Amino acid sequence: MIRGGDEKPRPLSTDTDAVLWTVALLGAVRYILVKRGLPTGIAALVMATSAAHARPELSKTESWKLTLGTWCVGDHPNDNEAYVGIARDQCGENEATLVIGENGYTWQREEGLSCRYSSGKARFDNTIAASTKTVGVWVFHIVAGCIRKASEGAVRTYTHSFDMYVSKGTLWIENLRSDKKP
Numbered sequence: 001m002i003r004g005g006d007e008k009p010r011p012l013s014t015d016t017d018a019v020l021w022t023v024a025l026l027g028a029v030r031y032i033l034v035k036r037g038l039p040t041g042i043a044a045l046v047m048a049t050s051a052a053h054a055r056p057e058l059s060k061t062e063s064w065k066l067t068l069g070t071w072c073v074g075d076h077p078n079d080n081e082a083y084v085g086i087a088r089d090q091c092g093e094n095e096a097t098l099v100i101g102e103n104g105y106t107w108q109r110e111e112g113l114s115c116r117y118s119s120g121k122a123r124f125d126n127t128i129a130a131s132t133k134t135v136g137v138w139v140f141h142i143v144a145g146c147i148r149k150a151s152e153g154a155v156r157t158y159t160h161s162f163d164m165y166v167s168k169g170t171l172w173i174e175n176l177r178s179d180k181k182p
Helices: 014-036 038-053 060-067
Strands: 069-074 083-087 095-100 104-107 113-125 137-149 155-167 170-178
Touching (some): 060 113, 060 137
Antiparallel strands (some): 083 170
């Protein structure tokens, strides 16, 4: 409380602003409930909370386009058993270069490894936050036939399967499985 007029009011913090906004919202809803009735009040509350949390999600096509390109991926999975990649032109010493295209992908660090998609499915996952603008991401389950041409001339074929998505500008590859054949 200001006494004698010589103290200046403190600026409101972000937390105080949020509380004031919430109080104003509840006051408006209470007013609508009293003046317009219960159904209109409930609709107003739903619209107000929906507007506060509305975040458009990316389409499956837009999400797929985010995965295309050149990624620098760590040689070993992280603690969650996921490979993590960052979009860059030059990869570091402990990174592999992964080039993802419309029809397949190549690992440029491994000798002659080339893979073509044989099938794939997509699912929307709300538990993975993509950014402050979206509520989730499309996760692509990839199955690909791979060929490796080793330096000694041997050709090996096998199948890779994994889940792949881009979240907050980072490529994630999870549940990687391979049926390498000798």
